[in-house]
């Protein structure tokens with residue numbers, strides 16, 4: 087057990103825990119007792135890894151980006167989660183949780199979604215397993231993300247638009263929790279990131295840890311040692327970052343850089359940089375850094391990227407930041423757009439807007455020529471083309 091692992095109550099330092107309504111206590115306790123024995127069983131592992139290989143297309147490649155390396159004066163390797171089935175890392179988690187749900191005898195799946203990426207991953211997993219699926223999505227997001235809504239419906243999921251609050255991800259999550267409270271015995275709630283009550287943050291981190299498990303042998307093969315000097319990833323709730331760093335957290339030679347969404351700037355009120363501007367509070371079942379007013383009202387976050395505009399960040403990342411283990415950089419909308427165009431024009435890879443925030447950290451850093459830098463491209467940019475094309479003029483000169 088490394089020093090950044092959780093304790094028995096699900097705390098990473100002062101962050102985490104399980105703050106849940108009484109009615110969910112039995113359900114969450116049942117999950118807490120079940121998840122490790124199941125995730126570590128041979129039966130689970132063989133089914134999960136076979137699906138990751140044959141259905142998701144893993145291992146995802148580790149690609150040496152030659153032209154980007156020249157530009158930034160380092161050895162830059164991209165971990166290509168964008169090449170996964172359904173276009174991002176989220177499928178790793180959704181498949182793992184549905185296999186767990188089946189082993190726990192659950193017959194119905196619910197999920198929350200913001201931009202729709204986690205909803206699509208969950209609807210995909212449910213189609214594959216023949217399980218009924220209800221996805222809660224803020225009514226505003228249902229409008230903004232209609233293509234993903236149509237994908238979920240085609241996959242057979244019921245998409246429920248949530249009309250409360252600001253009609254975005256936070257409200258969808260509240261509604262999913264409400265559903266769970268009404269059907270705790272038969273329903274499994276697939277949470278999409280390293281957030282929520284214990285054991286979700288740890289469970290999701292473990293399911294995404296396949297990313298750094300692959301990095302170890304891919305780096306050994308490509309550079310002759312199994313760790314990089316830097317790992318850079320974007321953070322919304324924190325799952326792609328958690329998976330990318332999982333096997334390196336206790337290796338102090340590996341510098342961890344987390345890119346959160348600066349929005350219009352962390353000194354404005356249009357930001358989602360909750361690690362840097364947030365204060366400690368409780369949201370969706372755990373104690374984390376979140377954006378809130380002095381009297382504890384959650385502040386609506388803002389980012390150009392729908393996948394990063396959650397008002398908090400998972401407890402693992404809060405602790406990495408608080409202890410200084412991770413360096414956290416805010417990358418603003420315009421910096422992410424520039425970075426997306428740069429990767430597209432230099433390497434022919436159109437990244438998701440979320441991943442573009444990780445790329446936007448590069449110009450803020452200084453490297454030595456020999457530094458091995460791994461950057462996780464968490465998803466592909468097809469879903470973001472409209473946003474990219476709206477901003478094409480400022481990039482014609484790149």
Ligand SMILES: *Cc1c(COP(=O)(O)O)cnc(C)c1O
Nearest residue numbers: 279322323324325326440464465
């Ligand atoms: C959802 C999403 C994210 C943000 O979620 P994390 O849990 O922080 O990884 C990042 N990139 C892509 C492509 C996403 O779909």
